Amino acid sequence: MSATTSAVGPSGSAPSAIRGMLDFYATVARAGVQEQFQYRAANYLYMVGMVVEPVIYLVVWSTVAAANGGELRGFTAGDFAAYYIVWTLVRNMNIVFTPFGWEHRIREGQLSGMLLRPVHPIHYDLAYFAGWKVVAITLWIPIAVVLSLVFRPTLSPTLPQVLAFLLAIWGAYVIRTMLLFVLGMVTLWTTRVTALFELYFTAELLLSGRLVPLDLLPTWAQRVADVLPFRWTFGFPIETLVADLSSAELVAGLGMQVLWSAIGWGLAMWIWRRGIRRYAAVGN
Amino acid sequence: MDREPGIVRTYLRVGTLFELQYRVNFLLQLVQSLVALGTAVAVIALVFSYTDDLAGWSPYELLVIVGVHVLLGGVIRAFIQPSMQRLMEDIREGKLDHVLVKPADAQLLVSIQKFSIWQLVDVVVGAAVIAVAVVNLDQRLGLLDAGAFALTLILGAVTIYCFWLLITVGAFWIVRMEFVAELFNGLYQAGRWPVTIYPTWLQVSFTVLIPLAFAITVPAEALTGRLGGTMVLAALAFTAVIVALTRWAWRRGLRRYDGASA
Numbered sequence: 001m002s003a004t005t006s007a008v009g010p011s012g013s014a015p016s017a018i019r020g021m022l023d024f025y026a027t028v029a030r031a032g033v034q035e036q037f038q039y040r041a042a043n044y045l046y047m048v049g050m051v052v053e054p055v056i057y058l059v060v061w062s063t064v065a066a067a068n069g070g071e072l073r074g075f076t077a078g079d080f081a082a083y084y085i086v087w088t089l090v091r092n093m094n095i096v097f098t099p100f101g102w103e104h105r106i107r108e109g110q111l112s113g114m115l116l117r118p119v120h121p122i123h124y125d126l127a128y129f130a131g132w133k134v135v136a137i138t139l140w141i142p143i144a145v146v147l148s149l150v151f152r153p154t155l156s157p158t159l160p161q162v163l164a165f166l167l168a169i170w171g172a173y174v175i176r177t178m179l180l181f182v183l184g185m186v187t188l189w190t191t192r193v194t195a196l197f198e199l200y201f202t203a204e205l206l207l208s209g210r211l212v213p214l215d216l217l218p219t220w221a222q223r224v225a226d227v228l229p230f231r232w233t234f235g236f237p238i239e240t241l242v243a244d245l246s247s248a249e250l251v252a253g254l255g256m257q258v259l260w261s262a263i264g265w266g267l268a269m270w271i272w273r274r275g276i277r278r279y280a281a282v283g284n
Numbered sequence: 285m286d287r288e289p290g291i292v293r294t295y296l297r298v299g300t301l302f303e304l305q306y307r308v309n310f311l312l313q314l315v316q317s318l319v320a321l322g323t324a325v326a327v328i329a330l331v332f333s334y335t336d337d338l339a340g341w342s343p344y345e346l347l348v349i350v351g352v353h354v355l356l357g358g359v360i361r362a363f364i365q366p367s368m369q370r371l372m373e374d375i376r377e378g379k380l381d382h383v384l385v386k387p388a389d390a391q392l393l394v395s396i397q398k399f400s401i402w403q404l405v406d407v408v409v410g411a412a413v414i415a416v417a418v419v420n421l422d423q424r425l426g427l428l429d430a431g432a433f434a435l436t437l438i439l440g441a442v443t444i445y446c447f448w449l450l451i452t453v454g455a456f457w458i459v460r461m462e463f464v465a466e467l468f469n470g471l472y473q474a475g476r477w478p479v480t481i482y483p484t485w486l487q488v489s490f491t492v493l494i495p496l497a498f499a500i501t502v503p504a505e506a507l508t509g510r511l512g513g514t515m516v517l518a519a520l521a522f523t524a525v526i527v528a529l530t531r532w533a534w535r536r537g538l539r540r541y542d543g544a545s546a
Contacts, residue, residue: 042463049467055486056474060331060338063481067335192308195315202319212330 024119025127032131044139050091051143054084057211058151073215078154082242083213085147086155090237091210092136093169096177097125099197102184107191111279122181122268126174133173157241164250168237171257176233178264185268188275203228209235229260291388292396299399306402313402317354317409324350324476339481341508346478347417349504353476355410356440356499360472362403364445368452369465370398375455380541391534395449414507423509432516433506439523440499446523446530447495453530456537468494475500498522 036043061080065072075083105111114121157165183200187193205211207221208230214222225231236253239245245253303309328350332343341349371394374380383393418425451464475496479487491497498519505511 045463045467049463049470052470052474056477059482059486060477063339064331064335067337067339072334192312195312198316198319202323206323206326211327216330216334218330218333 021119021123024123025130028124028127029131029134032128033134036132036135040135040139043135047092047136047139047143051088051147054087054091055147058084061212061216075213075216076154078152079242081148081151082153082155083238085144085151085153086238086241087210088144088147089137089140090169090172090234092140093133093173093237094176094233095132095136096129096173096180097184099180099184099187099193099200102181103187103191103193106184106187106279115276115279120272122177122272125181126177129177130173155242160247160250161240161245164240164245164254165237167254168240168257171254171261172233172237174261175229175257175264178261178268179229179233181268182264182271185271185275188278204230204234207231208233209238213238229264232257232260287388288392291392295396296399299396300401303399303401309402310405313405317405321350321354321409321413324354339478341478342422344417344420345504345508348414348421348507349478349500350476351410351412351414351417352437352500352504352507353410354413355407356437356444356475357472358403358406358408358410359441360444360448361406362400364448365465365468366398366400367395368448370394371452372455372464375452375541378542384538384541390538391449391531395445418507421508425507425509429506429509429511432511433503436498436506436511436516436519437503439519440495440503443495443523443526444499446526449530450526450533453533453537456540472496478504495522495526 058080061072061075062077065075065077065080070076105114111121114124117124183197186196207214207217207225207228209225214225214231214235217225225235232253236257240250240253325347328343328346331338332346336342338346371380374383374394380394383390383397386393448468451468454464471494474482474486474490479490479497479501482490487497502511502515502519505515
């Protein structure tokens with residue numbers, strides 16, 4: 001980080017480095033907002049397509065609940081509706097720079113330009129996609145209203161739950177950015193990464209709460225999910241709002257998000273230092 | 285008209301030879317297909333751990349749908365989507381001229397210009413899943429049912445081809461269409477379940493707006509002994525209408541086309 005310090009403040013002192021970093025984040029995020037707002041029609045269609053996935057899950061699980069006498073492990077049709085509508089926002093928060101994107105950057109040598117900047121590339125992605133989230137959340141609101149009118153969710157969160165939710169969606173965003181950065185960096189060792197990415201995304205789909213609320217998984221699968229980071233990026237943010245979590249559980253969950261963010265950051269920096277020595281580009 | 289089969293054969297051969305250069309892709313595709321199938325089966329197992337009948341479908345009957353979904357998905361990604369995506373690009377960049385000047389039907393030429401043969405792995409995997417499911421079904425499969433299945437499956441593939449071309453033709457009017465593939469693949473996931481479980485407005489959408497009902501549910505119904513003769517006729521009529529509509533839209537779209545630099 002010493003390069004960052006020298007680049008952002010003439011004095012190089014710690015507070016000005018932080019201020020410089022905040023400036024950097026604000027500027028890149030603003031650029032993200034402006035750029036993505038231009039593509040609002042494409043963004044919207046993308047989002048409408050994205051809504052199909054939770055609607056399928058919602059219909060399937062509501063059908064199963066109905067066959068089961070209206071309830072499944074405490075989930076009613078209204079609970080499923082609440083789960084999968086909050087899902088749509090959390091899914092949007094889960095959109096980060098993908099490992100496929102990293103594969104492209106590395107294969108095509110775009111990384112060279114990023115290395116010349118005084119700021120680590122992960123900061124750029126974090127800031128840019130955070131800006132994009134502002135556009136995504138704005139566009140998401142009408143979709144959520146329509147879904148709520150159609151599927152009638154049962155949702156009555158308390159104030160602590162709402163506050164925890166607002167923090168948890170950003171925790172999810174940070175953790176997923178770190179993990180997918182680490183995954184993308186594997187491209188520095190081998191360019192045949194598609195199958196690996198595919199396996200990762202499948203495990204994530206099954207064990208994050210995206211496919212189905214984790215409470216519905218068999219017990220052994222829940223134990224596996226407990227030790228993996230996936231649930232903190234998807235199931236937990238949803239549960240903060242739709243499940244009856246106590247304040248202690250909310251704080252504990254947010255603590256787990258901090259823990260996984262730290263682990264993710266450590267892994268990201270470690271694999272970056274190891275991997276970047278292997279990077280070579282021609283031309284550019 | 286009798287030149288057309290020869291043209292199709294030649295294009296297929298060239299496309300296959302091109303893809304055969306990349307043999308490792310076969311293994312990657314196999315891994316991806318098996319992972320996707322594993323996920324689908326895990327979900328079915330989870331659903332049926334809570335109930336033994338989903339809107340009237342038993343586990344193996346649902347597996348038939350999964351098989352048809354995988355098989356048809358393979359056909360789409362091997363034969364339909366690659367050409368359509370190339371067509372979208374060519375329309376946007378004004379590169380369609382080289383097709384239009386050739387002395388053969390332009391719709392045929394643009395529809396067979398690119399194949400991804402490794403995607404055929406999904407066709408094999410899907411067929412195997414269907415076979416396993418059918419063997420485990422309670423009722424025996426009659427010859428008539430098998431015939432109805434083959435017929436409705438082919439009609440379904442034609443319907444999806446027409447649907448893709450109809451959307452692609454939209455590129456003559458709206459230039460930016462890259463998101464369409466993503467949108468289609470998202471919607472296609474809905475076909476993994478019988479359309480009858482969806483609320484009515486979605487059932488109508490999955491029949492008319494995106495023809496998942498005729499392409500996937502109807503062939504699966506043939507194999508599970510739920511398909512009446514009326515439905516087969518309906519599938520025939522629907523396919524005829526969409527083929528005619530697509531032909532008409534293609535001609536209209538071509539009239540809007542201006543070359544870039546030819």
